[in-house]
Amino acid sequence: MENFENLIERILEKIREEIGENAFSTWFEKISIREDGENAIAVYVPNKFFGEWFSKNYLPILLKAFRDEVSTSPDVKILIEEGLEDTGEPEKVPLKKKQGICLNLIPKYTFENFVVGKSNEFPYSASFAVANDPGKVYNPLYIYGGVGLGKTHLLNAIGHRTRKLHPDLNIIYISAESFMNEFLKAIRMNTMEHFRKRYRQTFDVLLVDDVQFLSGNKESTQEEFFHTFNALFNLNKQIVLTSDRPPKDIEQLQERLRSRFEMGLVVEIKPPELETKVAILKKKAELYSISLPNEIAFYIAERIHSNVRELEGALLRIKAISALKNSPVTLELVKEALHGFIEERGAKISPERVLKEVSEAFKVKLSDLRSRRRFKQIALPRQVAMFIMRTYLGMSYPEIGLFFGGKDHTTVIHSVRKIEKEITKDIYLQEIVENLKKKLLIEM
Numbered sequence: 294m295e296n297f298e299n300l301i302e303r304i305l306e307k308i309r310e311e312i313g314e315n316a317f318s319t320w321f322e323k324i325s326i327r328e329d330g331e332n333a334i335a336v337y338v339p340n341k342f343f344g345e346w347f348s349k350n351y352l353p354i355l356l357k358a359f360r361d362e363v364s365t366s367p368d369v370k371i372l373i374e375e376g377l378e379d380t381g382e383p384e385k386v387p388l389k390k391k392q393g394i395c396l397n398l399i400p401k402y403t404f405e406n407f408v409v410g411k412s413n414e415f416p417y418s419a420s421f422a423v424a425n426d427p428g429k430v431y432n433p434l435y436i437y438g439g440v441g442l443g444k445t446h447l448l449n450a451i452g453h454r455t456r457k458l459h460p461d462l463n464i465i466y467i468s469a470e471s472f473m474n475e476f477l478k479a480i481r482m483n484t485m486e487h488f489r490k491r492y493r494q495t496f497d498v499l500l501v502d503d504v505q506f507l508s509g510n511k512e513s514t515q516e517e518f519f520h521t522f523n524a525l526f527n528l529n530k531q532i533v534l535t536s537d538r539p540p541k542d543i544e545q546l547q548e549r550l551r552s553r554f555e556m557g558l559v560v561e562i563k564p565p566e567l568e569t570k571v572a573i574l575k576k577k578a579e580l581y582s583i584s585l586p587n588e589i590a591f592y593i594a595e596r597i598h599s600n601v602r603e604l605e606g607a608l609l610r611i612k613a614i615s616a617l618k619n620s621p622v623t624l625e626l627v628k629e630a631l632h633g634f635i636e637e638r639g640a641k642i643s644p645e646r647v648l649k650e651v652s653e654a655f656k657v658k659l660s661d662l663r664s665r666r667r668f669k670q671i672a673l674p675r676q677v678a679m680f681i682m683r684t685y686l687g688m689s690y691p692e693i694g695l696f697f698g699g700k701d702h703t704t705v706i707h708s709v710r711k712i713e714k715e716i717t718k719d720i721y722l723q724e725i726v727e728n729l730k731k732k733l734l735i736e737m
Contacts, residue, residue, distance in 0.1 A: 297328050304358040311703055312354065314541075319559055320351050325374060334367045337374040342422050342430065344371045346415060393497070395456050396465040402449035408576050410569025412689050413443055416562040420447045420533075424454035427462065427498050427531035431558035433522075437536045438562035439687060441600030444535040447562070448500045451533055455498055462497040469506040473514050480513075493524035498531045504554070505536045508545045515547045522553050532557075564687040565601065570594035573601055577608050583615070589627055596631075600687055607631055644682050644696050650732050651678040654725055663698055677722075679705050680712035681729060 309317040324347065329335040336355075338344040348371055356366045404424075409417050416438075422430045436444050452464050472492075479488035492499070499521075507515055525532055536543065539561070540554040565573060571590045578585035585608075597603050607630075614630040615622050652659045655674035662675050675697070682688045682696070683705070690702035690709075697705075716723045 300362060301326050304355070304362055307361070308354060308358050311358075312351075313703070313706060318555070320347060326355075329368075329370060332365065332367050333369070335370045335372050337372050340373060340430065342418070344373060346418065347371070350415075393456075393459075393461045393463045394495075395452065395463075396467075398452045398456070398464070398466050399445070399449045402446040403453045404450040406576065406580070407443065407446055407450055408565075408569060408573045410565055410572065411691070412563040412565045412569055416443075416447060416560045419558055419560055420451050421454070423531060423533060424451045425458060427455050427459065428529045432526065432529075433532035433534055433554065433557040435534045435536070435540065435554050435557060435559045436562055437539050437559070439537060439564065439600060441602030442562045442564060443601055444562055445502055448502055448533060448535055452498065452500055455531075459497075463495055464498040464500070465496050466500040466502070468502045469504045469518075472501065472518065473506065476514055476517050489521075492521045496525070496530065498533075499525055500533045502535050503537070504534045505538060505543050507550070508543045512547075515550055519547065519550050519553070522550070526553070563689045564692075566689055566692055567591075567594055570597070570604060573604055574608065577605055581608060581612055583608060583612050584622055586622070589622060589624055592624065592627065593631070644686065644688065644693075647678055647681050647686070647729075647733065650729055651681070654729055663696075665698065676708035676712050677726065677729070679708040681726070681733070683709045684713075685730065685733070 305317075305321055308321060312320075323339055323343070325337040327335050327337065336347070336352075338347055352369065352371075356369070359366050404417075404421060407413075407417060416436050419431060419434055420436070423432075423434050436447060438444055449466060452466050455462060455464055476488060479485045507518060522532060534554060539559060540546070540551045543551065571587070571594045574590045574593055575585060575587075578590070593604070593607055597607060611622060611627055611630045614620075614626060618626070620626055648659060648662055651674050652662055655670075655677075657671060657674055661671050662678060664671075679693050679697070682693050683690065688696075690705045693705045694700040694702045712722075712726075716726055
């Protein structure tokens with residue numbers, strides 16, 4: 294191929310625009326693309342796991358970009374770059390031979406009872422890989438997503454599996470808020486030396502939940518976490534972090550901390566799609582000894598759009614009513630148990646209802662919003678509808694794309710992000726969204 298380097302540069306720039314900065318930095322900045330003969334390329338990846346996921350999810354995007362540029366797709370080899378993972382890393386510290394300590398893990402959160410679907414497949418796989426080889430695969434691993442989607446579950450699952458496979462390692466699970474409180478107490482009690490030794494020298498695996506709570510805290514707290522992170526990372530200790538947003542969206546966070554959080558693998562855990570919600574309900578029902586027919590599981594899953602915790606809450610309500618009435622779980626019993634729960638949160642706030650309210654607010658035809666028309670007077674209300682479905686109904690990007698006639702999830706992501714920015718500076722649009730929230734009975 295002529296001017297191969299220039300061609301690759303153009304292709305990668307188009308891919309960056311298509312998939313966004315986060316996905317691009319995670320998947321395309323860590324590979325090397327080289328010529329491999331006539332109309333053939335070799336894609337060098339850091340490891341087997343990375344290569345398998347890239348082949349399945351991002352190779353089609355790369356090939357499409359090639360077709361757009363040169364009207365043909367090259368033959369592709371996926372190869373592992375020797376030494377790519379270990380370049381520049383410090384010498385690994387020998388593993389301890391004694392039995393390690395394990396602090397604060399929640400017993401029920403394991404990989405065995407985590408239900409995997411399209412919305413969480415990659416965070417699950419990345420977490421599993423980290424647990425198998427702590428400090429060697431992705432460090433740090435940063436998992437972000439909305440409330441109740443399984444971040445804490447995966448964090449603890451990593452701890453449990455690491456404990457099983459590497460019993461000599463010292464593991465701690467802690468929330469960022471607890472870390473902060475311990476730090477402030479150490480200052481008050483004049484025990485900082487003990488605090489620093491505990492976190493910087495004791496643990497081989499640090500699992501920190503809700504790191505967004507570090508934002509806005511005193512500079513001293515963020516500085517302490519920064520030095521703790523560095524000390525562990527330089528010793529090749531595994532660090533796993535969770536948050537409700539990606540590092541770039543955490544306000545009032547030191548830039549050097551943000552940079553550290555982004556230096557490993559950043560993955561998003563998304564709201565579950567229908568099939569996964571049904572599987573979760575069936576799994577939870579089994580754990581709670583509830584007989585849950587498939588049609589009832591689908592009935593519940595279709596009406597709860599937000600998160601896994603609400604699914605679990607719905608099941609517990611059903612179990613309680615079933616026990617009180619000494620009755621099997623029937624559709625009638627489920628409707629009674631979830632009256633005021635499913636109806637208000639599911640049926641009334643459905644994507645169809647959102648579309649109806651948006652069409653009325655912008656005075657456009659309902660049918661136009663789901664059509665492929667791209668007129669400006671249609672595009673904005675369609676983007677607002679996508680924003681509400683994602684932000685307040687908890688629908689996944691693919692679910693929203695499917696609802697709008699099979700639009701690509703990247704289109705939905707672009708729409709949601711655009712409205713997120715616009716409502717911060719457009720008072721008129723902000724007022725429209727606020728009024729829609731009130732009409733849809735969405736809590737402020």
